[in-house]
Amino acid sequence: MNQPPNPPVPPVPSALPGCWWHPNRPTGLSCARCGRPACPDCLREAPVGFQCTDCVQAGAQQQQRQHRQYRNAGMGTRTIAGARPSNSFPVTVTLIAVNVVVFLITVIQAKSLFDNSSAPVEQLGVLWTSATLGGGEWWRIITSGFLHYGPIHIAANMFSLWMMGRALEQVFGKGRYLALYFVSMIGASATVLVFQDVNGGTAGASGAIFGLLGSYAVIVLKLKLNPTALLINLVINAYVTFAIPGISIYAHVGGLVAGALVTVAMLYAPERNRVRWQAIGTAIVAVAIVGLIGWRATQVPPAQCTFAELRGGTTYVCGTSRSG
Incomplete structure (x- = not known):
């Protein structure tokens, strides 16, 4: 007895999806960027995984647009400030090292890590209007920017300097970055000398660091960058400035401006x-700040300053000098 022929078996559909560009090719691969299924012929190696030909082409076009924006912003082979890009940060590292070394000197002199205000270097270097303008100790305008009260003070400032200083040193280069830092420091000192109590002492690198923050704000506006990070920085620093007692608001505002x-x-x-023109513009700002300090000096009476034994220890004091 003849057996009837077996009926044709329908093809079992593949459990794998078809390639987006070749639907008749089942594939278990997909593009790492868009996620669409793709056969090996439609994938290209990318920095992370494999991408389809459409995504590779779109990425190349986006890179070209970013390059044109960078070039049109005045950068090209140089940064927006005209410096050559560099991955090293010698100025920022040096500034941090100087601040740390000076702090350690005050700690050794005061024999205390948390209370170094009695150290002679600290007393001779903090920004004190009576001693600076009345006593003629002009060096305090600069030295105060390298002195700190306690480990928390210097740790917070050095962390901020490291975070912002590296980026800005790349943008400005060593020379321009140094000019920005020290003019900001002098601006912070000038504001303290003009507005703060003549008998109040101020120290710390935060005035110069706020100058870096003000510089960052101008760069964000110039390049029309996303301001989210800038706003977060401003809010945090504004909170610290106004919420923590003993913080010099004048120094922060002066440095920022x-x-x-x-x-x-x-x-x-x-x-x-x-x-x-960059040198001329920077010099104009610096001269204006120095002129403001000079004007303030005419309003502070002359003083004689010296170390004296007070409260069981040696303290630097200034007394108004009397002529005749």
Whole structure:
């Protein structure tokens, strides 16, 4: 007896999806960027995984657009401030090292890690209006920016300097970055000398660091970058400035304004003879700050300052000098 022929077996559908570009090719692969299924012929190696040909082409076009934006912003092979890009941060590292070394000296002199205000270096270097303007101890305008009260003070400032200083040193280069830092420091000192109590002492690198923050704000506006990180920084620093007792609000405001003005002078300088115009603009800001300090000096009476034994220890005091 003849057996009837077996009926044809329908093909079992594949459990794998078909390639987006070749639907008749089942594949277990997919694009790492868009997630669409793709056969080996439609995938290209990418920095992370494999991407389809469409995503590779879109990524190349996006990279070209970013390159044009970078070039049109005035950067090209240089940064927006005209410096050559660098991955090293010698100025920022040096500034941090100097601050730490000076702090350790005050700790050794005071024989205390948390209370170093009695150290002679601290007393001779903090920004004190009576001693600075009345006693003629002008060095305090700079030295106060390298002195700190206790480990928390210096740790917070050095962390901020490391975070912002590295990025800005890349943008400005060593010379411009140093000018920005020290003009911001002088601007912070000038504001303290003009507005703060003549008998109050101020120290710390936060004035110069706020200058870096003001510079960052100008760069964000210049390049129309996402301001989220800037706003977060501003809110945090504003809270610290107004919420913690003993923080010099004047130093922070003065440094912020000075740093912003210096950055405007550098970023908006004419392209022709750009370095010269940047130097002129920065010098104008610095001269204006020095002029403000000079004007304030005419209002502070002369003083004689010396170390004296007070409260069981040696303290630096200033007394108004009397002529005749």
